[in-house]
Amino acid sequence: MTMAEGDLAVTELAFVRRAMVEPKAPPVATKGALFWLRTNLLSTPFNICLTIVIVLLLAWIIPDLIKFLVTDAVWTGDNRDACREIVQHREIGACWPFVWDRLPYFIYGSYPIADRWRVDVFFLLLAIGVTWLLWLRAPRRDLGALYFFVILPISSFILLHGWDAIGLPTVDTVLWGGVLVTIVVASVGIVVSLPIGILLALGRRSRMPAVRTASIVFIEFVRGVPLVTVLFMASVMLPLFVPEQFSPDKLIRALVGIALFASAYMAEVVRAGLQAIPKGQFEGAMAVGLSYSQMMRLIILPQALKITVPNIVNTYIGLFKDTTLVFIVGIFDLLRTIEVARIDPHWATPVTSTTGYAVAAIFYLIFCYGMSRYAHATEVRLARGDKR
């Protein structure tokens, strides 16, 4: 069958196929669990060793993790006794009642209980803004940008800080804490860093030497030092630089530090986007008679920002993680509230710390992983758009 009469003729120079060969199934199975195992896990002796090592490693970690988080975990209780081995006479995993008990503190900090609805409204407003901007087929995304970058910050400030004139009592920022502060710090960083970052990026590419130098010095200075020192500078030096009566409160100082820091990194991301725009776009825009600001606003920036979206989101992930550093200058973000709660004698047990950190880990993982998936999806979509 394989050596048909015609095939032999190949060696004799001339050959014409009479019957086409129909596709056949491969001789060895290329489907099925066994084949998959053989090619993906056990292809060579070295691979077999690797597989065994990883399986052992997972067998070591995963059961312990499940034991800690689920099977050995304590689910109900009123105080530390519920989570103590000496009292319960069994192995103790995570101490979830501690989390249930302190959850409001983790979310709102010391925000007055009667006013916590204001925080909830803020979360809702923010969620609307984020969805509006990130959902690419949402209607009127230009309005969304206006809402996110102008209306939302102002209304949130009034809502959270309070305005006696409209009957919202003032809540001092010292009382803010937990997820609220984490989200506020991250949002301020996000909202402020993009416009300042764009300005700095344009400044760095400017033909005016003074503007260029100022931008470069700022960007390189901030990127050259750790965020911790920027925060220290904001928290101890900022009060010195302004007249005593205007001395900003702690949270504002930390926000200034975060915003400056994020802007410098955002500037470099935007600059990379600007560099990717072909020269023809600039020339084309000038040829149709647009001024510099029109050219940037209408032609260059929209394109540059679009291709930069994945990198912007990645910078935001970094920023979101970095918000934890405000902890060091005494702001009660989520991590700090957990630090405070875990040593509270009412709940202090050997497992309380790990339980608290597990909560923080889950919170950050959800947010950061979500953002990174979004960045990845955008990247894939952009790559597809390029090919078309």
Added chain:
Amino acid sequence: MAIDLPTASRPPRVAFYNDPKIRSVAYQLALCVVIGVLVYGAATNAIDNLERAHIASGFGFWNENAGFDISQTLIQYSSQASTYGRAFWVGLLNTLLVAGLGVVFATVIGFIVGIARLSSNWLVAKAATGYVEIIRNLPLLLQLLFWYNAVLKALPAVRDSIHILGGTVVNNRGVFLPRPIFKSGFGIVEITIAAGILASIVFYLWARRRQERTGEQAPLLWTALALIVGLPLIVAAAMGFPVAFDFPEAGRFNISGGIEVLPEFAALLFGLSIYTAAFIAEVVRAGILSVSRGQTEAAYSLGLRPGPTLRLIVVPQAMRVIIPPLTSQYLNLTKNSSLAVAIGYPDLVQVFTGTVLNQTGQAVEVVAITMLVYLTISLVTSLLMNLYNSRMALVER
């Protein structure tokens, strides 16, 4: 309607506010003025505020007595006799120590994980991906606090220390490693090691020359291993191993002997290495992927085996892509080591921006010095990086 035609001899007059040159000068002047006013205002306010709080200014504090203790000192330091300046150097050296070791560990882990992500073994690739995704998406500070508070501080007390193979003792006071004590004959072993290194270099040069002349290749790696590791081992064995270990011993409340590694140091080193390794893994993966399949195929079709192909074709090309972002990861690690302040490891920021600042109150000077140190490290590194890039850039048309 009268039409003003510009005369041929003179260019048309431009209103001064429309002249791009004048505009540009005006913008720049305005910027300089704004910056100047800000700086002047900040300076006068600072002077006012400092005077009111009776805080000294200037760098006189540098030579004053520090009067506080530091838990880990690589150079001679005592709270009574040492100055703030000395404390600065202690902190800086501690930063450099943790950063230097962190870079080594992060590189090793990062390269292993990065290569593992490209493994044909599904499980290995997935495990590496899981590592990268989890570690990258958790704040470093959270990881440090976890290692320090939930792992190292939760270890048993001195009394119930854990003894690890090889004489290492671990408890909530830190990690205690055996301290090698070199006996008199050890000098000869050291000399043998040095001689082995020297001989390997000579052998390498000789082997290269010989290959150029005759084409014969020599087993470089095995020869070097034999010379640097094997030979000293034989010499040491012949002399009856002239090295002893001072093993740490756990008493009821104290550990005696051995090298003490502070839990703060261990947590910071561990956390920084694991965190940065996840980023290095991504850099390595991208670098390897940047070498197209065509390159390996071309090498194979010339008869090169996988080993030489990797060494001569893939690695040199991948390293060009890897090294610049790798350096910036090293810088990130160094800057991130300042999170030491959160777990109390006495690095530059904790000692200087923390304790010294609190004691002297001279915020401007202290923060400026600290930032200057990091800035110098960053700028010198990026300078070296630019040099490297301009030398290694692939020549294009």
Added chain:
Amino acid sequence: MNTATADARLRPTKLNTPIAVELIGMNKWYGEFHVLRDINLKVMGGERIVICGPSGSGKSTMIRCINRLEEHQQGRIIVDGVELTNDLKKIDEVRRDVGMVFQHFNLFPHLTVLENCTLAPIWVRKMPKKEADEVALSYLRRVKIPEQANKYPGQLSGGQQQRVAIARALCMNPKIMLFDEPTSALDPEMVKEVLDTMVALAMDGMTMLVVTHEMGFARQVANRVIFMDAGQIIEANAPDEFFNHPQHERTKLFLSQILH
């Protein structure tokens, strides 16, 4: 030149020369997809074979199987008397004697032109550097770019790069040369310089398997043209017969499309 090329074409293939490449009932699958179906082909030493066919017909895959850049799953491949199996030694042996030129050149960008050419002789043939340099320069002269020896591939035009790639393969003194669409990535004005190099190589009696759509080259140089479609050999014949009297419907259709 013209008479010489005519000679090249008219020179009869010596059928008593040893078989250079033999594919017997060779099959290959990508997963479930049957890419190469029952390939039977015998190539004699000194033969110049042009393989054409629509994209996705398996022609590149077939010649990549000959130096084991791709693995076949069924049937036999014998190259210069060595059968390709999982034996690494055999694979090395075959690769040393089979040169390959790629569509995208695949020169090593971090090495100079000369280093590209001497790499394999030095590391695989264990040749002294001086000798390798001499060999490389002689082949660079043959492809008419000895003056570019110390430049980097990135500094050369596409046509020059492909000629370097040919010289690089020749430096290993191969018995068989495989060409995988050597001119399809080139600008039109550079195609000729590469084809001329290949014609000269053919005149020296090199055994060549060329995947290409350059039908002029096929008429001028090949002593057999093979048309592939759907992973199988559809038709094979001497170039005059092949172009003037195609037999199979698919061949006729393909020729009408590419010859307009």
